[in-house]
Amino acid sequence: MVEExxxxxxxxxxxxxxxxxxxxxxxxxxxxxxxxxxxFILLVGPSGCGKSTLLHTIYGLESPTEGTVTIELDDIWTQxxxxxxxxxxxxxxxxxxQPFWIKSLTVIENIAIPxxxxxxxxxxxxxxxxxxxxxxxxxxxxxHRPFDLSGGQQQRIALARSLLLNPKxxxxxxxxxNLDMKAGEVLMTLVRNISKQxxxxxxxxxxxxxxxxxxxxIVSMVDGKIVSDVINQNSFDMIEEDMKKS
Numbered sequence: 422m423v424e425e426x427x428x429x430x431x432x433x434x435x436x437x438x439x440x441x442x443x444x445x446x447x448x449x450x451x452x453x454x455x456x457x458x459x460x461f462i463l464l465v466g467p468s469g470c471g472k473s474t475l476l477h478t479i480y481g482l483e484s485p486t487e488g489t490v491t492i493e494l495d496d497i498w499t500q501x502x503x504x505x506x507x508x509x510x511x512x513x514x515x516x517x518x519q520p521f522w523i524k525s526l527t528v529i530e531n532i533a534i535p536x537x538x539x540x541x542x543x544x545x546x547x548x549x550x551x552x553x554x555x556x557x558x559x560x561x562x563x564x565h566r567p568f569d570l571s572g573g574q575q576q577r578i579a580l581a582r583s584l585l586l587n588p589k590x591x592x593x594x595x596x597x598x599n600l601d602m603k604a605g606e607v608l609m610t611l612v613r614n615i616s617k618q619x620x621x622x623x624x625x626x627x628x629x630x631x632x633x634x635x636x637x638x639i640v641s642m643v644d645g646k647i648v649s650d651v652i653n654q655n656s657f658d659m660i661e662e663d664m665k666k667s
Contacts, residue, residue: 429589429622430456430479435488437474437645448474450645452488461616461623463633466642472626473594475642479624480513480592481505492590510539514583514621516593520575522567529554529563532582539586546585553581557611573604580611584621591616593625597632609635 437449448471456462464472477483479490481497490497492512497505509515522531529550536546554560557577567575576596583591593612597605613635616623625636633639633653641649 426458426460428455429458429493430454430624431489431491432475432479433489433491435475435478435490436486437471437478437483438486447486448645449478449485452645452647454640454647454650456622456624458622459616459620461613461635461637462625463636463639464624464626464642465628465630465633465639466648468628470642471645472642476592476594476624476626480515481509510535510586512589514586514588514591516576516579516583516591516596518595518598520567520579520582522575524566524568526566527564528559528567528570528578531567532578532585535582535585549585550581553584554578556584556615557581571604573600573607576600576604576608577611580608580615584615589622591621591623591625593623595626595628597627597629602631605629605632 432452432454435449435452435454436447438445438447440446452471452475454475464476466472474483478485479492481490485498492508495508497508500508523534526534529547532550532554533543533546536549537543551560551563554563557580559574559577559581562570562574562578567578570578579596583593591612597608600608609632612623612625615621636653639649639651639653640647641651
């Protein structure tokens with residue numbers, strides 16, 4: 422019998438409403454979700470079903486109307502805004518759908534930025550970035566500008582940047598949304614293998630059903646509710662095959 426890993430994220434009775442004019446529009450309807458260490462979870466469902474709102478609430482950016490989000494032992498919404506910002510910087514890497522780049526900096530310097538913000542020296546940060554850019558297979562582009570790269574290459578760089586501070590978690594909001602199928606598959610393979618290799622817990626939103634095979638678990642949402650939560654056994658076989666090839 423396989424021992425279950427510890428629960429590292431626990432969402433309980435999470436509700437979220439937005440004020441539109443004179444009405445409150447409820448987006449999340451009592452979400453309950455447990456995430457175990459090292460899982461790669463895809464949040465899926467139609468547009469407007471609340472996936473990104475749930476993701477941003479777990480990330481500490483969108484405050485809930487009701488309910489709790491506990492990450493490890495911390496109820497993050499009972500803490501201050503500054504506490505949440507510090508917690509994110511130390512523990513969570515983020516990959517957006519459209520990455521933000523500083524145009525005047527090279528690719529490797531852009532990867533290094535989170536380290537500088539966190540108080541590391543520029544040299545320390547670039548040294549870490551040099552290892553990560555190789556990890557995502559983009560070493561030859563280190564001294565280019567980010568906007569010289571294709572969309573898929575930029576997202577691989579965004580993945581490297583999300584890893585700079587050795588996060589326990591990665592949260593990704595449709596990082597393959599603007600990519601073609603081949604670039605999306607390359608990114609998803611990297612994310613899955615990095616999750617497995619380093620034990621990083623990943624929550625990702627996607628609309629692409631072809632990408633379900635990469636995750637260890639698929640959580641489906643409709644109208645602000647979780648309607649299914651399925652372990653993806655096929656993913657484990659794919660991981661083993663890829664690790665043998667590498």
